[in-house]
Amino acid sequence: MTGPRLTAVGVLTGWGDGVSALPADARTAAGARRVVPLAAPALPGERFRRATRECLLGVAAVDAMLRDGGLDRQAIAGPRTALVYVTAAAYGASNRAFVAAAGGGATLHFPYTAPSAVPAEVAIECGLTGAYVILLGGAAATVDALWQAGMLVARGQCDRALVLAVETFAECEDLYARGRWLAQGPLVEAAACALVVGPGSMATIAPASEASALEILVERRAGVTLACGPLIALALARDAGEPVARVTGRWRRRHAAIDVAVGAPDAAPAV
Amino acid sequence: MSGAGARATGRDPVAILAAGVTTPVGADLDAFWSGLVTGADGITTIERFRVGDLRVARGGEIKKVRLRTGPMPRCRASALLFAAADDLLARVRLDVAAERLAVVVGTALGGVEQLEEALGGEPGLRSAAGALYDAPAHALARRLGARGPVLTVSTACASGATALGVGADLVRAGLADRVVAGGYDVLCRFVMRGFDALRSLTRERVRPFDRRRSGLLLGEAAALVLLAPETAAGPRLGRVLGHASASDGSHIAAPDPDGRGLEWAIRGALADAGLGPGAVDFVSAHGTGTLLNDRIETAVLKRVLGARAHAVPVNSIKGALGHTMGAAAALEAVMCLLASREGLVPPTLGYEEADPLCDLDYVAAAARAARPRVSLSTSLGFGGCNAALILEGAG
Numbered sequence: 237m238t239g240p241r242l243t244a245v246g247v248l249t250g251w252g253d254g255v256s257a258l259p260a261d262a263r264t265a266a267g268a269r270r271v272v273p274l275a276a277p278a279l280p281g282e283r284f285r286r287a288t289r290e291c292l293l294g295v296a297a298v299d300a301m302l303r304d305g306g307l308d309r310q311a312i313a314g315p316r317t318a319l320v321y322v323t324a325a326a327y328g329a330s331n332r333a334f335v336a337a338a339g340g341g342a343t344l345h346f347p348y349t350a351p352s353a354v355p356a357e358v359a360i361e362c363g364l365t366g367a368y369v370i371l372l373g374g375a376a377a378t379v380d381a382l383w384q385a386g387m388l389v390a391r392g393q394c395d396r397a398l399v400l401a402v403e404t405f406a407e408c409e410d411l412y413a414r415g416r417w418l419a420q421g422p423l424v425e426a427a428a429c430a431l432v433v434g435p436g437s438m439a440t441i442a443p444a445s446e447a448s449a450l451e452i453l454v455e456r457r458a459g460v461t462l463a464c465g466p467l468i469a470l471a472l473a474r475d476a477g478e479p480v481a482r483v484t485g486r487w488r489r490r491h492a493a494i495d496v497a498v499g500a501p502d503a504a505p506a507v
Numbered sequence: 508m509s510g511a512g513a514r515a516t517g518r519d520p521v522a523i524l525a526a527g528v529t530t531p532v533g534a535d536l537d538a539f540w541s542g543l544v545t546g547a548d549g550i551t552t553i554e555r556f557r558v559g560d561l562r563v564a565r566g567g568e569i570k571k572v573r574l575r576t577g578p579m580p581r582c583r584a585s586a587l588l589f590a591a592a593d594d595l596l597a598r599v600r601l602d603v604a605a606e607r608l609a610v611v612v613g614t615a616l617g618g619v620e621q622l623e624e625a626l627g628g629e630p631g632l633r634s635a636a637g638a639l640y641d642a643p644a645h646a647l648a649r650r651l652g653a654r655g656p657v658l659t660v661s662t663a664c665a666s667g668a669t670a671l672g673v674g675a676d677l678v679r680a681g682l683a684d685r686v687v688a689g690g691y692d693v694l695c696r697f698v699m700r701g702f703d704a705l706r707s708l709t710r711e712r713v714r715p716f717d718r719r720r721s722g723l724l725l726g727e728a729a730a731l732v733l734l735a736p737e738t739a740a741g742p743r744l745g746r747v748l749g750h751a752s753a754s755d756g757s758h759i760a761a762p763d764p765d766g767r768g769l770e771w772a773i774r775g776a777l778a779d780a781g782l783g784p785g786a787v788d789f790v791s792a793h794g795t796g797t798l799l800n801d802r803i804e805t806a807v808l809k810r811v812l813g814a815r816a817h818a819v820p821v822n823s824i825k826g827a828l829g830h831t832m833g834a835a836a837a838l839e840a841v842m843c844l845l846a847s848r849e850g851l852v853p854p855t856l857g858y859e860e861a862d863p864l865c866d867l868d869y870v871a872a873a874a875r876a877a878r879p880r881v882s883l884s885t886s887l888g889f890g891g892c893n894a895a896l897i898l899e900g901a902g
Contacts, residue, residue, distance in 0.1 A: 286759075315771055319754060324639060331619065331697075332626050338700065346701030347760040350615065351640065351661045352890030359756035359891055365768060367775070368754040368892060369669060372617070372641040372659040380658055387676060391518065393751065393775060411625050415635035441656065441682060443606070488636070488645050490657060 239440070240386030241497040242481075243396075244305025244431040245471045246297050249458055250274045250424045253300065255471045262459035266422035270413055272459060273406045274425035283360070286345045288333075290326040290404045290427075291357040297400060297427035298358055305431055312431070313363035318388045318397035320381045321355035324374040324462040324487070329407035354402055366394045375451070375485025378466040379492040382432065382483065383441040386494075389434030401463040402427040424459035428467035432496075444493035448484040462487075474498040518779060520746040520899070521675040522735045526841045527595025529587055530728040531567035531828050535594040539838075540845050542827065543853035544874040549828050550713070550724055556696045563708040566694050567726020567829030577650070583693045584618040584643040587834075589650055591689065591729035599733055599741075601651065601685055609655035609683035610648040611674040612731075613666025613690035614833035615888065617659070618643050619697050643691065655683045662752065663888025664793075666690050667730065667836030668896050672750030674734050684735065691729035692832035698725060705760070707797065714857035715794035715823035716801045716865040723795040726829025730837035745844040748782065748881070748897040751775025755891030762800060766807035768893040769885060773811050776895035782881065784812050787819055787897075789852060789879030790867075791839040793887050794823020795830055796857065804885065805865045820877060822870040826856030836886040840896055843882035847900020850878040878902060 250272030251257045251265070259265035266272055276289040277296040284292065302308060330349045347353060352370055359365070367388050371377045378401055385397035405412055405423040412423055447455075450469040454461070458468050466483045473481035479499035485492055528535065531549030532542030542549070549567040558564035572579070572586045575593040580586050601608060617640025625638035636642065641659035648657040656677060660670040667690025674688030692698075702708050702725060709722030734747070753771035755763035762769070777784060790812075792804055809816040824842055825831075831838060846852045851874045858871045884896040 315753070324641070327640065328622070331622055334701070335623050335626055335697070345759075346704055347889045349697075349701065350663050350889045352663045352888065352892055353759060355754070356759050356890030356892075359754040360758070363756055365754055365756045365771065368662065368752045368768075369673065370661045370890075370892070372639070372661050377641075377658065380656065383680075384673070384676070387680065391779075393779075408626070411635050411638065413635075414625075440680065488641075488657075492656070 239495045240382055240432040240434055242430055242470050242474060243433055244301050244307065245467060245474065246300025246304050247428045247468055247471045248274060248297055248300055249426040255468060255475060258457040260457065262424060262457060263421050266459060269422055271405045271409045272422050272424040287357055288330050288348050290329065290402050291354050293427035294354040294358045294400055294402050295361050297429040298362060298398065301429040301431055309362050315365045316395040317364050318367035318385065318394040319355050319359055319364050320369045320385050320397055320399050322371045322378045322381045322401045322463040323351060323403060326354060326402045326404050327351045329404055332407055355400065358400060374462040374487030375465040376487035376490045376492045378463045379441055379483060379485045379494050382494050382496060385432045386434050397432045399430045399432055399467065401467055403462045403464050420460055421455060422459040424461050426461040426464035428464045430467050430470055442493050444484040444491040448482045450481060451484045470496060470498055519679055520737050520748050521678045522737050522739050522746055523744045523844060524733040524735050524739065524741065525595055525599035526732045526744055527591045527598065528730040528838060528841060529569060529590035530838065531569055531726050534573055543824055543842060544851055546854055546856055547827060548856060549726065558699060561699055561703045563703060563710055566724050567831060568694050569727055580646065582618045582621050582643060584691060585646040587691050587693060587727065587729035588643050588647045591731045592647060592651060595731050595733060603685040605652050605654040607655055607684040608651065608653040609677050609686040610644055610653050611658045611660065611670045611686055611688040612644045612647065613660040613670035614640060614692055615661065615663050615666055616692050616698055616832065617641065620693065620695050623697060651687060662892035662894060663890055664832050664835060665886035665888040665892040665894040666833040668884065668886040668894035669752055671747060671837060671840060671896060675747040675750060678734050678736055686734040687731050688734050689731035690833040690837040692727060692834050694725055694727035712857050713796040713826045715796045715826055715855050716862065716869050717858045718860040718862040720796045720798060720801060722797055724829040726831040728828060728831040728834040728838055730834050730841055732841065743901050745847060745898055745900045748899050749776045749780025750896050751779055752894045755893065757891060760889050762803050762887050766803040768891055769807045769887060770810060772893040772895040773883065773885065776897045780897040782897060785815060786881045787812060787883045789882045790819055790821040791843050791882060791884040792821050792823045793885050794825055796825060800887065802864045805867055808867060817868055819868065820852055820870050820875060821867045822852055822855045824853060836884060839884050840898055843884055843898050844900045847879055847902050850876060852877050
């Protein structure tokens with residue numbers, strides 16, 4: 237069986253734009269910081285007046301992917317592009333803002349508390365009206381999302397699929413400080429988007445017994461980016477000239493793997 | 508009724524072996540069905556949390572969650588899922604290796620009460636991981652002993668339908684031999700405040716498709732089904748024939764005024780099933796009771812079903828349960844299958860006066876004797892989420 241094929245990828249992290257901005261060692265680079273934040277991009281337009289930071293990051297990640305692929309928004313607009321969004325935590329900030337407003341004061345527009353707000357803003361901004369799936373979880377959920385994307389293409393429900401992940405932590409740093417995953421390294425805010433097309437065959441996901449070399453590399457260089465990790469891994473593999481990336485991702489007790497072709501179109505992965 | 512005999516190019520159907528639920532009108536599948544067909548009203552004054560400062564203080568609240576085994580979890584969302592799972596397991600054995608059992612559940616809110624608690628400074632390392640929206644799905648997986656894929660889907664109020672579709676995909680792809688799939692959501696102060704602020708809640712009764720409809724009321728529930736390959740042995744409740752989703756790409760909260768996303772989802776689900784619109788015997792509508800949703804949904808159904816639109820019975824069970832958000836589509840899918848098995852379509856509680864803009868054959872007043880074989884279930888949610896399921900009852 238063959239899996240999905242990557243044609244473009246955009247990565248934004250607290251370290252900067254693209255994987256070239258990643259330090260050699262995230263823990264060393266973070267120093268005493270528990271969270272490495274990613275500033276909200278300045279997107280023009282009155283339409284964004286209510287949008288949250290994570291929504292803006294989602295749109296910016298898609299734009300970064302388009303720049304990477306030399307594409308414009310027209311290339312992905314319409315019903316033949318699927319959108320698969322993943323996050324473990326990017327609704328925490330809006331939920332906290334809504335909870336905090338219970339005592340009075342400015343109230344966040346309630347629909348922005350939903351995880352679906354991020355892909356909604358992306359879909360509105362880019363004119364995406366195709367298949368639409370939103371998964372919650374960390375890196376293992378992104379492996380599932382890559383599988384979903386490949387399958388949607390393979391079964392003809394779309395011609396291409398965006399796999400988008402956004403993770404923000406700053407507003408809930410005190411909460412995540414109590415989480416055990418912090419022991420592994422700094423939480424690094426990130427937004428990443430991969431454009432996936434299929435060679436036409438079905439992808440598969442498999443249990444992973446151990447972290448792939450790419451997963452280890454992402455954790456070392458980027459830090460803890462949860463759902464964004466597998467997409468950063470794709471960018472690193474592509475830049476390293478790998479034809480096929482074995483992407484693994486952990487979340488809670490699960491470890492999943494998928495092979496993604498990241499090189500030339502004839503380098504379809506065997507899964 | 509026309510049935511699914513004309514299936515041509517669809518993908519493999521997926522068997523639904525059994526279902527389990529917990530709802531405001533009944534604590535298990537039998538009570539749920541009995542409540543629906545007798546016109547039970549699950550809407551009551553909310554008692555579990557403070558509502559005195561809200562415009563609307565009613566909803567489909569489950570007054571007592573009951574578990575057959577084990578301690579009651581602190582997280583109410585997990586408790587609802589466990590109750591539905593208990594009901595499911597009372598009807599069917601999982602009969603599968605742990606590694607081949609997957610869990611896919613949809614939710615709009617996860618365990619948001621736990622997040623509120625954690626943000627309020629509740630101590631403990633576990634509170635951070637437990638506060639995330641996907642925690643209840645993993646709690647359910649642990650309770651079931653599932654070691655296959657565990658997915659949480661959150662396409663807002665279409666989550667239950669998307670979860671059933673993703674679950675069916677896992678079976679079709681051979682990635683699991685059994686999938687416990689469905690949806691849940693909890694009626695809590697967080698979501699009541701939100702919908703109250705949006706002025707979406709009615710002070711009257713919920714009246715889907717009725718001329719006097721004035722908004723929705725929220726509810727809480729959980730619904731799970733056991734999915735298996737079509738070749739699985741034993742009795743079954745029905746089959747998933749097809750599913751699809753689509754984004755509106757038009758507004759953060761309101762549905763697309765022309766219902767383009769919903770239409771794409773329905774047409775996609777029919778194509779996935781290898782069926783034409785002529786095969787649809789019954790429509791379980793999203794039918795929230797808001798002015799906009801019901802009008803848009805009616806228009807879309809007329810476009811898709813064409814000349815047959817007025818001959819296909821349509822219902823909404825949100826008048827009885829309230830809008831149970833992530834559970835809604837899963838509950839409605841189960842209702843479709845029970846309607847096929849029992850030869851009875853539940854009424855649309857609250858529907859009494861026809862609206863010229865909503866002029867389909869809504870099942871009103873009392874349950875209707877009919878045995879739909881192929882059902883279409885539609886769902887919409889915040890963020891322009893649309894999903895459709897094509898289901899076939901075992902009859």
